[in-house]
Amino acid sequence: MTERHRVTLTVNGTEHVVQVEPRRTLVDVLRHDLGYTGTHVGCEQGVCGSCTVLLDGEPVRSCLLFGVQAEAADVRTVEGLGDQEHLSPLQEIFSSSHALQCGFCTPGFLMLATAFLRDHPSPSDDEIREAMSSNLCRCTGYQNILRAVRRAADAVADPSTEP
């Protein structure tokens, strides 16, 4: 079990080489081997989506993938969106929409919404609800998350919109 494999992956544009056990999950590699602690672990059962990252652009549950499956992959985590002094437009809209409380699920929702808005630049409210129902939040009751994603979509469609 302790046999290790060499894995090369890119996280937020930085290339990393790690030696990992084959059973080690991608989220543990990201958090504990590489220090990207913005990605959170809520269930390890693939249900809650707190660990959502983008793997080659697609949202995935990083608790359900092994680190070795990320060989040669391009991974994007919440740390790649914007830092505390320079939040991305989506992060800003989450804040002004009160789309977070404890913030534990928030990185997962941000990554999910990032991919969703890229693929659905003009989503309907039903499409937003459907997509955001992939992840769990226990604090907000979701309404402000849905509102934030709506506003983010509208801001992209019409950049003059006040976020």
Next chain:
Amino acid sequence: MTRAGRTLRVEDPRLLAGRGRFVDDVDLPGQLWLRVVRSPVAHAILREVDTSAASASERVLTVVTAADLPAIERIPVRVEVPDQPLDDHLQPVLARERVRYVGEPVAVLLAEDPYAAEDAAELVAVDYEELPTVLDLRAAERAAELEMGYGDVEEAFANAAHVTRAEFTIGRHSAVPLETRGLLAAPRDGRLEIWGTTKVPHFNRRVLAWMLGIPVEQIHLHTADAGGGFGVRGEFYPEDFLVPWLAARTDRPVKWIEDRSEHLVATNHSRHQIHAIEAAFDEEHRLLAIADEVWHDSGAYIRTHGVLVADLTLSMLPGPYRVPAYRGTAHVVLTPRTPCGTYRGPGRYEGTFARERLLDLAAHELGLDPLDLRRRNLLSSDELPLERALSAIGTTMTIDAGDVGGLLERTIAQAGFEAWRDDSARRRAQGRMVGTGAAVFMEKSGLGPREYAWVDLLPSGEVRVRAGATSLGQGVETVLATLAAERLGLDADDVTVVLGDTDLVPEGVGSWASRSTVLAGNAVALAADRVALLAREAAAEALEVDPADIRSSGGRFAAAGSPERAVSLAELAGRSGGFSATETFEIDRMTYPYGVHLAHVEVDPDSGGVRILGYFIGYEVGRAVIPELVEGQLVGGAAQGIAGALMEEFRYTDDGQPLATTLADYLVPTAGEVPPIGVLITQDWPAESNALGVRGAGEGGATGCGAAIAAAVDDAIGRPGRVRALPIPLPELREAVAGRVVASGRPRPD
């Protein structure tokens, strides 16, 4: 800071950037990982725990059973209710001779990494001799009996023109925060450094010091972000002893992160009660008395909340109504299930369901509109404030001034409830099952006895607030920063808030029971007022004018009439070496907010599934420091309360095996299930017991959900009083609905 008129929280930038500091984000060199071996059976004699194979396994440092523990006491009760001896039922940190629920810790081990620890845990061989399980609350062993009340209940029932009786059941729910529990403890320079505590850090530090037999000063609890609390996080659990004790014993950092399956059997459950309740009415449909007998499931042990939930169930049961005589009795029973504690609105979610359901049933029996029966019996504004002859958590119950009936009418108007009713009637006439329901309730908040705050203007010019509250995601950092900033002419962003660090915050009570804004808020406001006064005096001296002639704005202090003669707060800090003020806010009774929940639902005749067409909450909060945060609390609470009415339950087999051990079994709602929730926040009746006038808002979003949705489902299926259990049992509902459709021969909805 605000944008587009919306307040921005000071917590947000770090959380949005993935720079929060949750306990699992902290890793220390040389750290060991702890794994708990838990009982797979509900009730058994612990014959033997064989740790030899686990001890011999690779990368395992030590395996510990109860036999290896020092002579320690069981985990004590934090919230004592007078005259309730509970010592015999407290939980040991590791099971010694008997296990009493699936999930009870029987051994712990330390390994070099969490994977190795989990592997080794499977090698611990335990010989269990299984014993019978009694899951029925009425047949279970009793741990405590509570009784309270006033007035002549027997006479009231004897003279009643009408009596309504019914039995109601509330299932087992729990908070299930998105972050599980976790703890990291590290010995360093003769002290224990600990991350992962919250809620009541100072109390827990005293408990840990007592159990370890060391002075409290040798324990340093650090600030950590917490992924939701809702009652369950931050209480003292077995792991809160085991992790620090093993760190001290091995002289290495020890980390434990609960996994989700563990969480669902190890962290407090809540809610599970049976109510046998009756109400007596006179000929004018006025309440004469309520009597309620409650069976309250405590699970396998009494944990840190003692009998608090049963106590609150009884004391809050009469709620916002005029109840001339009342008797509440509660049997706190032990069953072979996960032990229980509080969960958002403890006792009120349950009691509101029982009382409001009873009123709906009574209205049906009396041929009245359920709203009219409530209007007749709600306490009127000229009856308030009212001292009710009940004690809640050991405090005198003085119900604040307010106007519950007024809030009911305003909420009905704002929600468009009459239109919901018309819509329901119209659609029912088309053969669909659509209905409406209402619940009115009283909440409680602001439990004392005290909270501490420090406001420091540091020589650097930085303004720092420290308080005994803790951050659980509710936005308390923003609230406290705002209250201090308002008094110092600053922006909330200019204020640093320090919570939960026992070196920086010398004393504190904590964040629970919707108390933070009331207690810590008032303490911070008082301390900030004093710092503002000191700054004004220093400015007067610097500008050589009378303090009464100082005008302050935007962090600058100027002489009246000559704004060019001014000095900034930062300059004053630099000159004077800074100022500090310490305040303790004390209060001997709680403040009682109140609210109204309205629901509009449709029941699917094929599946029995319930779809929420509309949901609305009216809530009197006294004063909202930041209305967006109050709204967030109410909507978030409603999501939990609605899920408790329709989805969530910890079910068990007859031999005590839990059926919900993943998030695929315990159904936390998604954005697909939580409907839009309308909110009316009123600030018409500031609390008279605190200078800010605030009342707590953490729980009222959940409190009325079970009652309102049950009423709406009854109405939809045309069977008043039919729903008697939460979550509403789907098979039963399907049966009721199917019979209805066949009997009436109505067409199915499209």
